[in-house]
Amino acid sequence: MAKRVRPQRRKRSVVLRDIVPPATLATDLYRSAYAPVVQGWSDAADRIIAEYARTLAQITHDAPADVQGQIDQAASLLQRLILSITPSLRHWALRVEGWFRGKWRGAVLSATGVDLQTVIGPEDVRDTLEATIARNVALVRNVSDQAQARISEAVFRGLTQRLPANDVAKEIRGAVDMARTRARNIAADQLSKLSGSLADERRREAGLDTFEFKHSGKLHPRSWHKERDGKLFSENPDRVGTKVDGKIIHAASEIPPGDGASQPPFCGCRNLSYMIFD
Ligand SMILES: [Zn+2]
Known part of the structure; x- marks a missing residue:
């Protein structure tokens, strides 16, 4: 008689494959929504620095040049730019959704043999995508406002203390660098957050x-x-x-x-x- 096969203990659970968002999707977010604003302030920095130097030279005269005007002009330009980034953000959010859905489909398929392709679509997670878009518009605005505040402060302190233009230029460029670093970090974080929300939603949707x-x-x-x-x-x-x-x-x-x-x-x-x- 053949040796009786010991009944295998049934596995009671399976963990679905980890879905890790690729850094390129964070770079895409930075490039499409945050970089234009950082670039806007970087371009404005040169004009503001030039105007500061002119103001400093004229300060003993009656009519100091309008360095604040340069800052305000840059700010209103960027306000208009920020109003136009929503379509790029929507495009990005949909790309992340499509990427995640593909990975989710693969993970469920390999764990269960069930193919969800025709069952799930982007419309299931529309609220999450819209919330992500709105949040990022606010964050881009915040990055811009913070850069503006730092630049204004550097100019104001410079004028008050009659600081050399080179010192003020260094601070202004530093403010732009800070905006760039912060924006890159935010973009990476926003990708994690969107991916995390999609993971929870798809899991609940699958029961x-x-x-x-x-x-x-x-x-x-x-x-x-x-x-x-x-x-x-x-x-x-x-x-x-x-x-x-x-x-x-x-x-x-x-x-x-x-x-x-x-x-x-x-x-x-x-x-x-x-x-x-x-
Ligand atoms: Zn943690």
């Missing part, structure tokens, strides 16, 4: 209530996010406290609002969808 928290592995982690790494959380109260494949399931509500994966500033953590076979 999956449980996820594994995956820490970003970033250099300066939030310690409590690192502690959450690998833990399972469920939005289904019936699962809380039960075990699956030796892991205890925690309540998703243990995670404070706004502190979930990718939600706090510059958090690169992700929720991996978890499929449990009951």
Whole structure:
């Protein structure tokens, strides 16, 4: 008689493949929405610096040149520019959505053999995309306003203390550099946030209530996010406290609002969808 095959213990769960947003999508966001504003201030900086030097030279006379006018002119130019970036942002958000949906389809297909291609589309996540677009318009405006404030401050202090044009020029260019660095960081963060929101939405849409928290592995982690790494959380109260494949399931509500994966500033953590076979 053939040796009886030991019945294999049925695997009770499968974690869906991690979906990591590629840095190129962050670069695309920076280029299409943030870089024009940074470039606008970079161009204006030269004019403002020239006008500052002229003002400083004339300051002992009756009619100092209008350096503030240069700043105001740049600001209104950029206001108009910001009003026109919404289509680029929409284009970007739709690209990210399409990319994510393709990865999600692949992850579900390899885990279950079910192909979602004809079942899901961009319209399912329209609110998230619109919120992302609006948020980024506000952030671009904020980057521009902050650059303007720093430049104005440098000019004002320069004029008050009669600082040499070279010193003020250095500060103004520094303000533009800060805007560029901040905008790049924001673009990367906004990509994480959109990708994180899409992951949660697609998971819920597929009827999956449980996820594994995956820490970003970033250099300066939030310690409590690192502690959450690998833990399972469920939005289904019936699962809380039960075990699956030796892991205890925690309540998703243990995670404070706004502190979930990718939600706090510059958090690169992700929720991996978890499929449990009951
Ligand atoms: Zn985190």
